[in-house]
Amino acid sequence: MANRIILNATSYHGEGAIKEVPNEAVKRGYQKALIVTDADLVKYNVVSKVTELLDARGLAYEVFDQTVPNPTISVVKAGVAAYQKAGADYIIAIGGGSPIDTAKAIGIIATNPEHADVLSLEGEPGTKNPTAPIFAIPTTSGTAAEVTINYVITDESNHRKFVCVDPHGIPAVAFVDSDMMMSMPKGLCAATGMDALTHAIEGYITNGAWELTDMMHIKAIEIVGRSLRASVAGDAKGREDMALAQYIAGMGFSNVGLGLVHGMAHPLSAWYNVPHGVACASLLPTIMKYNAGYTGEKYRDIAKVLGVKDADTLSLDDAREAAVAAVAQLGKDVGIPQTISELGVKEEDIPAIAKDAFADVCTGGNPRGTNVDEIISLYKSLL
Structure with missing residues (x-):
């Protein structure tokens, strides 16, 4: 039996890793990011550590901060609408597993609109196209969502979490910067x-x-x-x-x-x-x-x-x-x-x-x- 390994195309590790975010965006020719995060990370100036770097290089972005713990179908759909309205061509996910999982679902639906119901992403959905490019920046030291092909969404109407396993969903670049994790309680x-x-x-x-x-x-x-x-x-x-x-x-x-x-x-x-x-x-x-x-x-x-x-x-x-x-x-x-x-x-x-x-x-x-x-x-x- 053949064993398969899928990892990020690129990952950066150590304090200061996020300084490479604008360099990677410019190198790849991306024009505008949708930053997927949560309101607390915006409130407590964690997201600003990244946006200041983007501002310094004149890189465009909009912020979607509606993610919640145990991300839901409704939040994913709102994120897809935000991505489309922003005219973004890549996603920067900042947070723990919930924002990064939300970003994965948004990115997959952006390039595979036939899965806009979200529920059809459960299991191994057999998507046709890779996700919209994702830069993943974890702020917790646990989920490893930045390097996995899995993400978990909650079907709130049925009190059910479902796992999506999709090689197309892995973030393109991970920035594992311990400085982004220092604010964890x-x-x-x-x-x-x-x-x-x-x-x-x-x-x-x-x-x-x-x-x-x-x-x-x-x-x-x-x-x-x-x-x-x-x-x-x-x-x-x-x-x-x-x-x-x-x-x-x-x-x-x-x-x-x-x-x-x-x-x-x-x-x-x-x-x-x-x-x-x-x-x-x-x-x-x-x-x-x-x-x-x-x-x-x-x-x-x-x-x-x-x-x-x-x-x-x-x-x-x-x-x-x-x-x-x-x-x-x-x-x-x-x-x-x-x-x-x-x-x-x-x-x-x-x-x-x-x-x-x-x-x-x-x-x-x-x-x-x-x-x-x-x-x-x-x-x-x-x-």
Whole structure:
């Protein structure tokens, strides 16, 4: 079987990376950008760090700041209208996963108008044309949306999130600048950082994993393990390290898929508007334990890079238990909720939520086969 890797054409990393935005726009001959972001990033002068660079070079742009957490169909449609009205020929996405995912949907519909309903982008839509060019500038260290072919949209009328998997949707250029992430509050830093860890762990054990992506994922786990606590504390080096870790994880999982943590997290966001990173982090240790017997030696590898003492000489069962414990402790240390009741989940909703989780595209990549009844039990164990 052939394994495929799709990455950005170009990416810039490190403090000051955004200074390359106008250079890339000029080099590529782009005339006008639609900046896709959210109102808070405009209010707190994060977006201005980019627009000042564009202004200095006389580059035209308009700002669409209506994106919301867990982006919705209606917001995507408003963004498409804004792109067309602006006469833009490229998009600059500034934000976490929500603005970047919104930008992907806007860009795809701009060049594939037959998908203007948005719903038809679910799964692998088989779009004919690449997205309108996207420059992606993350402001959180977790989603890796800037390097992935995936994006997630919420069908608000049906309380359902759906995943779109489209090689045509990957941003042309990523600017991973840790300075853009320094304004993250601690809670957001913790949640997105644990999302990055979830990406790396699920990508490492997913059914589609192979040696090249294993290399990416185990390195990402190592960096998160040593850097997330410092990043949450506001340490600049910690945030720079986490910016790299989440990108490396994205390089991997975008190409091999994820698993049951994401399958179960998506409905929590759709039903209760729980931030995606918080949902993943709250589920991760329990689902790791559920999968443990189906992962070979990989939990030993995880334990080693997370600093578990004597991980090499532990029995396999003990090594697996230690890996789960290390991940759980990291989540506790950075303040992740330990029950889904804290996220507003109601027991009476669980059977319906479990059906959505079982149907989620990510669930199929889980190393252990599952069913709706087992997912119900897993949710209930976390109440």
